[in-house]
Amino acid sequence: MGRLSFPSPLPGRGSTPVGSGCHHVVVKSSRAAPLMPILALSFLATFGTAVLWNGLAFIAKEAYGFDEAWNLGLAIWNGTVYAVAAFGSGRMLRAMSGRIRPRTVVALAFLLQVLICPLVLLGDSTILLFMVAGSMSGLAAFFWPVIEAYVAAGRDPHRMRSAIGVWNATWMTALGLALVAIAPFLAAGHAIWAIGALGPINLACLAILLIGVPPEPAPHDDVHADHQAPSHYRELLASHRAMLPLAYALIGALSPLMPYLLSDLEAPLAWQTPLTATWMFARVAGITLLRFIPWWHGRWSTALLGAVLLAGGFCAVLIAPSVPLIVAALVVFGLGQAVVYYTALYYVMRVDRADVDAASTHEGLIGVGYAAGPAAAAAGVMLGGGGLVVASSLALPAIATLPALRPWLRSRRR
Known part of the structure; x- marks a missing residue:
């Protein structure tokens, strides 16, 4: 098989040098993976993400009687498993590169998820819930890094930015829709079936993967002077790598608390997951805007904007005294998520050349x-x-401030 689209300074086989003014362009015979099957696959797979991350607290509260502490413990468990698996997925795929293709690894992950999902229907054991949720999270860590490499690899910066934008808008829309779809299960008293329903969805993902996605991501080592990332992108990447775990830490802190925040505001059960999805749809709007307006490239002010929206929206959600105000706060929070996530993924794919290792690091930081x-x-x-929940959660932005600022200070000295 060869490598998993790891960069090389030399043209690959089948490349044709072409003169282009003062630059030397290498045109590759390989093509980027078709985007439509990847979008369809990501849309469906995101339903699993919605159930096991953003919706799991609602399910555990209604089906297992979890309080805030138990739901936060479940979230810590899921995040730890995902982080460990994601950080290791790139190295494992590299080690297996001569024997198994990335698509095969993803196919096995989907197949195992098909078999694991129905296990929660066997009983109301808390241990079983933890094992199923942890297993699903660990397997997902082998899916998303590979898919991110498929999205970006083999595309020039303009096409990469566009592809990342469409892909982000697709899976983020699915995340909101999936959370809305959980509401009928909750209202009918069958919350646990939201997890069991992921079996057929993962089976559909497996079919799309095998039919529409190539065995491995395209190489991403085209040589073009205009396509090399500007030098200051490395500082921007370093700063965003500090902000990305913060963004997901705030999601991780907020998601297990949303059922209780909305219950305290007397929001009807059938409306709780749709109301929570507000920030997800706001994130889609932000991603769409960033896709079509490229002014944010290389600007430190964009990072500052994302950080302010994130922290401000998060605090406002926790202290909102009414449903309309918590919805407004969720919109602000979602826009901050859009800025941080989209820019972080763009810089990691530009600087680290869109390989699976880069994407696994990106996903590992999300797990952290x-x-x-x-x-x-x-x-x-x-x-x-x-208020102590607000205070303890604000320790996260405080911890992330120095690592996020250090690259900016370094760039200012140049």
Whole structure:
């Protein structure tokens, strides 16, 4: 098989040098993976993400009687498993590159998920819920890094930015729709079936993968002077790598608390997951805007905007005294998520050349955030709840401030 689209300074076989003014362009015979099957696959697979991350607290509260502490513990477990698996997925795929293709690894992950999902229907065991959720999270860590490489690899910067934008809007829309789709299960008293329903969805993902997706991502080592990432992108990437775990830490802290925040505001059960999805649809709007307006490239002000929207929206959600105000706060939070996620993924794919290792690091940092956020919120809950949850969660932005600022200070000295 060869390599998993890892960069090389030399043209690959089948390349044709072409004169182009003062630059030397290498035109590859390989093509980027078709986007439509990847979009369809990502749309369906995101239903699993919605159930096991953003909707799991609602399911556990209604089906298992979990309180805030138990739900935060479940979120910490899921985040830890995902982070460990994601950080290791790139190395494992590299080690297996001569024997198994990335698409085969993803296919096995989907097949195992098909078999694991129905296990929650066997009983109301808390241990079983933890094992199923952890297994599904670990397997997902082998899916998303590979798909991110398929999306970006083999595309020039303009096409890469466009592809990332369409892909982000697709799976983020699916995330919101999936959370809305959980509502009938909750209202009918069959919350656990939201997890069981992921079996057929993963089976459909497997079919799309095998029919429409090539065995491995395209090489991403085309040589073109105009396509090399500007030098200051490395500092921007370093800063966003500090902000990305923060963004997901705040999601991780907020998601397990949303059922209780909305219940305290007397929001009807059937409306709780659709209301929570507000920030997800706001994120889609932000992603769409960033896709069509490229002014944010290379600007530190964009990073600052994302950080302010994130932290401000998060705090406002936790202290909102009414449903309309919590919805407004969720919109602000979602826009901050859009800025941080989209820019972080763009810079990692530009600088690290769109390989699976780069994407696995990106996903591993997301997992770190998913574990750290609930841990910080849990500390506040154990100390007495209320404002202490806000205070303990705000330790996360404080911790991320120096790593995010250091690259900016370094770039200012140049």
